Amino acid sequence: MATRVVGTRVPKIDAWEKVTGAVxxxxxxxxxxxxxxxxxxxxxxxxxxxxxxxxAAERVPxxxxxxxxxxxxxxxxxxxADQPVLKGDKARCVRDEIAxxxxxxxxxxxxxxxxxxxxxxPLPAVFDPVEAMEPGxxxxxxxxPDNLVxxxxxxxxxxxxxxxxxxxHVVEGEYRTQFVAHCCMEPCFVLATFDGQGRLTIHxxxxxxxxxxxxxxxxxxxxxxxxxxxxxxxxxxxxSKLDTHAYEAxxxxxxxxxxxxxxILYTREEEFVCAPTKQPMIIRMATGCDAEGRLTARICDxxxxxxxxxxxxxTTPHIMMIGVSSLYRVDNVAFSAxxxxxxNPWSGAFRGYGNPQGTFAIEQxxxxxxxxxxxxxxxxxxxxxxxxxxxxxxGFRITTCALQECLDTAATRIGWSAPKEPWEGVxxxxxxxxxxxxxxxxxxxxxxxxxxxxxxxxxxATGATEIGTGSDTAMAMLAAEELGIPVRNVSVINNDTDVGxxxxxxxxSRTTFIAGNATIxxxxxIRDRLAQLAAPELGCGPEALVFADGxxxxxxxxxxxxxxxxxxxxxxxxxxxxMFVGQAFYDPPNRFQDPQWRxxxxxxxxxxxxxxxxxxxxxxxxxxxxxxxxxxxxxxxxNPLGLEGQIExxxxxxxxxxxxxxxxxxxxxxxxxSFLDYKMLGPRDVPADIDLQFIEKPDAEGPxxxxxxxxxxxxxxxxxxxxxxxxxxxxxxxxxxxxxxxxLAAIRGAG
Amino acid sequence: xxxxxxxxxxARVPAERPVTLIVNGxxxxxxxxxxxxxxxxxxxxxxxxxxxxxxxxxxCGACTVLLDGASVNACLVLAVDADxxxxxxxxxxxxxxxLHPLQRAFVDEGAVQCGYCTPGMIVQAVDLLRRNPEPDxxxxxxxxxxxxxxxxGYAKIVKAIAAAARGMKxxxxxxxxxxxxxxxxTGRKK
Numbered sequence: 001m002a003t004r005v006v007g008t009r010v011p012k013i014d015a016w017e018k019v020t021g022a023v024x025x026x027x028x029x030x031x032x033x034x035x036x037x038x039x040x041x042x043x044x045x046x047x048x049x050x051x052x053x054x055x056a057a058e059r060v061p062x063x064x065x066x067x068x069x070x071x072x073x074x075x076x077x078x079x080x081a082d083q084p085v086l087k088g089d090k091a092r093c094v095r096d097e098i099a100x101x102x103x104x105x106x107x108x109x110x111x112x113x114x115x116x117x118x119x120x121x122p123l124p125a126v127f128d129p130v131e132a133m134e135p136g137x138x139x140x141x142x143x144x145p146d147n148l149v150x151x152x153x154x155x156x157x158x159x160x161x162x163x164x165x166x167x168x169h170v171v172e173g174e175y176r177t178q179f180v181a182h183c184c185m186e187p188c189f190v191l192a193t194f195d196g197q198g199r200l201t202i203h204x205x206x207x208x209x210x211x212x213x214x215x216x217x218x219x220x221x222x223x224x225x226x227x228x229x230x231x232x233x234x235x236x237x238x239x240s241k242l243d244t245h246a247y248e249a250x251x252x253x254x255x256x257x258x259x260x261x262x263x264i265l266y267t268r269e270e271e272f273v274c275a276p277t278k279q280p281m282i283i284r285m286a287t288g289c290d291a292e293g294r295l296t297a298r299i300c301d302x303x304x305x306x307x308x309x310x311x312x313x314x315t316t317p318h319i320m321m322i323g324v325s326s327l328y329r330v331d332n333v334a335f336s337a338x339x340x341x342x343x344n345p346w347s348g349a350f351r352g353y354g355n356p357q358g359t360f361a362i363e364q365x366x367x368x369x370x371x372x373x374x375x376x377x378x379x380x381x382x383x384x385x386x387x388x389x390x391x392x393x394x395g396f397r398i399t400t401c402a403l404q405e406c407l408d409t410a411a412t413r414i415g416w417s418a419p420k421e422p423w424e425g426v427x428x429x430x431x432x433x434x435x436x437x438x439x440x441x442x443x444x445x446x447x448x449x450x451x452x453x454x455x456x457x458x459x460x461a462t463g464a465t466e467i468g469t470g471s472d473t474a475m476a477m478l479a480a481e482e483l484g485i486p487v488r489n490v491s492v493i494n495n496d497t498d499v500g501x502x503x504x505x506x507x508x509s510r511t512t513f514i515a516g517n518a519t520i521x522x523x524x525x526i527r528d529r530l531a532q533l534a535a536p537e538l539g540c541g542p543e544a545l546v547f548a549d550g551x552x553x554x555x556x557x558x559x560x561x562x563x564x565x566x567x568x569x570x571x572x573x574x575x576x577x578x579m580f581v582g583q584a585f586y587d588p589p590n591r592f593q594d595p596q597w598r599x600x601x602x603x604x605x606x607x608x609x610x611x612x613x614x615x616x617x618x619x620x621x622x623x624x625x626x627x628x629x630x631x632x633x634x635x636x637x638x639n640p641l642g643l644e645g646q647i648e649x650x651x652x653x654x655x656x657x658x659x660x661x662x663x664x665x666x667x668x669x670x671x672x673x674s675f676l677d678y679k680m681l682g683p684r685d686v687p688a689d690i691d692l693q694f695i696e697k698p699d700a701e702g703p704x705x706x707x708x709x710x711x712x713x714x715x716x717x718x719x720x721x722x723x724x725x726x727x728x729x730x731x732x733x734x735x736x737x738x739x740x741x742x743x744l745a746a747i748r749g750a751g
Numbered sequence: 752x753x754x755x756x757x758x759x760x761x762a763r764v765p766a767e768r769p770v771t772l773i774v775n776g777x778x779x780x781x782x783x784x785x786x787x788x789x790x791x792x793x794x795x796x797x798x799x800x801x802x803x804x805x806x807x808x809x810x811c812g813a814c815t816v817l818l819d820g821a822s823v824n825a826c827l828v829l830a831v832d833a834d835x836x837x838x839x840x841x842x843x844x845x846x847x848x849x850l851h852p853l854q855r856a857f858v859d860e861g862a863v864q865c866g867y868c869t870p871g872m873i874v875q876a877v878d879l880l881r882r883n884p885e886p887d888x889x890x891x892x893x894x895x896x897x898x899x900x901x902x903x904g905y906a907k908i909v910k911a912i913a914a915a916a917r918g919m920k921x922x923x924x925x926x927x928x929x930x931x932x933x934x935x936x937t938g939r940k941k
Contacts, residue, residue, distance in 0.1 A: 011858045011863075012858075012861070012863055013863070014866070015857070015858040015863045016850075016858060016867050019841075019857045019858055019863060019866075019869055020801065020841065020844075020845055020854065020856040021799070021800070021840065021841035022801065024800070025800075025867060027800075027804060028800040183899075183901050184803050184865075184867075184901060185803075185813055185867040185899065185900070185901055186803070186805070186865070233866065234865060235865045235900050236865045236867060236902060237865075267807060268807060369913035384848075449920075467865065468864035468865030468866065468902050642861065644861065644906075645864055645902070645907055648903060648906040648907065649901075649903045649905035650904075652903075652905065653901070653904075674806070675806055675810035675899060676808075676810050680895050680899065680901065681896070682899060682905075683891075683892040683893075683900075683905045683908070684892045684896050686905050686906070688888055688892075688906070688909070690906060718873065747844075748790065
């Protein structure tokens with residue numbers, strides 16, 4: 001299909017306001033009479049709270065309101081409703097919110113927090129998920145005496161134990177991944193305000209504005225219809241804003257009790273200490289194959305450090321399982337996982353949703369099996385790769401699949417068989433991820449209202465949140481394509497629950513796929529009506545018209561045409577006039593999984609392969625990434641500029657996960673809560689040579705054939721680096737990050 | 752948790768002092784206590800919110816502005832120390848609606864995602880190109896190493912700076928502000 005806009009390099013529609021400083025982020029939003037909120041957190045990782053004395057705090061000049069758990073009516077947060085908004089009886093981690101202050105200045109609020117006296121009775125604490133499962137470990141929640149989060153994951157297909165026993169080769173191992181911070185450049189923000197009639201507006205950087213309405217409603221007893229969520233520009237999210245956080249509910253309580261708007265802004269230190277992290281995992285895995293290198297069975301068991309409360313992060317095994325069961329064809333699979341309460345700060349969701357951790361284990365074992373069978377690792381993977389039009393053990397319907405092409409392309413471009421210097425290595429890893437939404441909620445849908453005005457400008461009103469990924473630009477491009485208008489004539493209003501129709505939230509790489517499909521459908525309703533009106537004027541049937549260059553024209557005779565805006569005006573400004581508004585709700589044809597974790601969770605699946613060349617310094621253990629190839633099965637490229645940026649950014653995050661990033665905890669307290677001490681990659685740390693390869697095999701369900709891609713770029717990255725390092729040093733490291741210390745220890749251990 | 756800019760206490764606010772700044776070419780008189788940062792004055796007193804607060808500790812570069820032509824982390828400069836100085840913020844780069852070549856290149860090359868680091872990154876690049884109008888890839892990366900970005904992986908930022916440098920050299924784009932040599936070293940970036 002020939003396209004005019006889709007496939008072209010279109011700058012982000014909000015780029016102009018972002019390069020000029022005109023854009024408004026949370027910290028730019030102020031309201032008259034606004035107060036500043038601050039939170040006092042627990043001094044202990046696990047303690048009974050005996051008494052909270054706020055008298056001195058209340059006397060600090062400028063203080064309007066001091067809240068503790070016993071002064072508010074508030075329920076609990078989290079999908080398992082295990083987290084009180086303010087913690088009254090017990091603190092379970094040092095992030096726990098004991099009291100909150102609203103004051104006329106941030107300084108007064110801080111001073112008041114420091115003036116609050118809390119008496120604690122420290123309790124024995126546990127910081128390791130394995131120790132937390134042992135008999136006699138301290139109980140963190142009374143509802144969970146075994147410290148296990150209620151949500152469990154157990155999937156079985158075939159007879160994996162028996163199949164492993166009969167396999168020609170079996171590899172087993174334990175793999176550990178670390179706490180990783182999201183490092184959004186914008187620290188957390190919320191501003192809550194009530195109007196005179198009790199209606200609440202929350203200015204929030206949430207990824208899930210419509211779910212947030214429900215979360216706040218349930219936790220604070222405010223009717224959902226009385227809650228409006230408005231989003232300023234969002235300075236990064238990466239999964240950290242999938243949950244509604246206690247500080248957001250606290251701002252609402254402070255606004256309610258003080259009778260004034262209340263804003264809470266985190267400092268960078270608070271952002272590190274108080275925002276959630278990636279779920280660290282301990283993964284035990286065994287994979288077997290026959291003598292010809294065909295996979296026979298895989299057993300995977302994962303233990304997640306959940307921290308003190310259950311966030312959506314506790315459900316990441318749901319997506320991790322996709323790779324374990326379905327990255328490669330394997331007929332016998334067992335997967336089990338549990339999240340364990342500890343007294344560490346609680347973990348959340350992070351781009352990739354468990355899949356980078358799982359892939360780190362899967363792809364190292366693929367290399368080891370290839371070595372045992374004497375088959376080249378690329379050939380070994382291709383031998384086991386998924387095919388189009390197949391169904392996997394979990395019931396995923398693989399429609400389009402370019403995994404083989406991705407593996408071939410990545411291997412070729414990295415120079416897989418080229419000679420290597422001493423201490424150089426190459427590694428490869430594949431990945432599968434949801435590419436057509438991911439049904440983890442009762443609806444995976446998104447609504448779009450398209451309105452074409454009498455100047456020919458199209459406005460898309462939608463619930464689909466934009467967090468920097470460029471989904472807004474993709475929607476504008478798809479609308480421009482459908483109606484034959486320039487992208488600059490499209491506005492996207494996507495930040496107000498009073499305006500945009502419902503969307504489940506920005507996660508699972510779903511927004512361009514789902515909001516894009518909704519956009520196309522909404523615009524086609526307008527186009528069909530315009531065609532009906534134009535056809536008589538142009539003397540042909542509606543099907544014989546094309547929409548391009550802001551005009552409706554006859555396909556066979558471009559000289560017969562009418563401008564779009566004139567067509568709208570002539571229909572609008574007349575007796576019995578009409579407006580041009582099209583709406584659509586697209587909920588993809590995917591399924592909620594059954595209790596046995598079977599069901600086609602996504603409408604299509606994305607695949608990729610990353611290949612990397614590294615050099616290891618045997619004296620220092622330092623890893624230099626020399627060259628990186630990211631080959632992605634994307635269905636169809638809608639905006640090359642946006643797609644490249646998504647993959648480049650994800651690869652950089654993946655390299656940080658692989659090499660340097662780690663939240664260092666000691667007795668539940670973060671030890672490296674600054675950008676100096678927490679090493680995310682800077683401009684000189686990311687290799688200049690990242691070679692992007694996009695394989696286009698349009699997917700029938702995707703908008704113009706596109707699949708979701710925004711998480712895919714960091715899922716196989718760490719696994720590919722680990723394989724390259726193993727190739728360079730001749731032994732394997734099973735724990736992330738691959739620090740110089742671990743590399744040296746591995747070299748010395750092997751020597 | 753304490754703000755990085757000191758031990759300010761509501762009950763003991765130090766006396767304000769007059770501070771004159773030439774901000775984006777306009778003389779501004781503000782009154783600031785001696786512990787107030789340039790970033791606070793720009794954002795809260797002057798309403799120039801294009802400069803973002805990322806860490807308030809000088810680690811991330813989001814608040815980079817030009818002080819007498821040289822880049823500084825505005826969170827590390829006390830407003831009183833900037834008295835009499837020329838300050839250029841992201842709002843001062845475009846002229847009469849015409850984007851600065853670096854702003855144009857950041858748009859065209861796709862160097863903007865969430866955009867929070869963007870103003871600091873662009874202002875830092877103005878300083879870099881003033882010092883080195885023809886930087887190679889490595890020089891660009893060194894030039895912006897005090898600025899962090901979590902979204903882009905830096906690839907398109909580096910490309911945008913290189914494209915702007917080419918355009919400015921070819922004369923298709925005018926050079927940016929930064930006329931005067933640096934006279935103040937407080938908070939000076941690497």
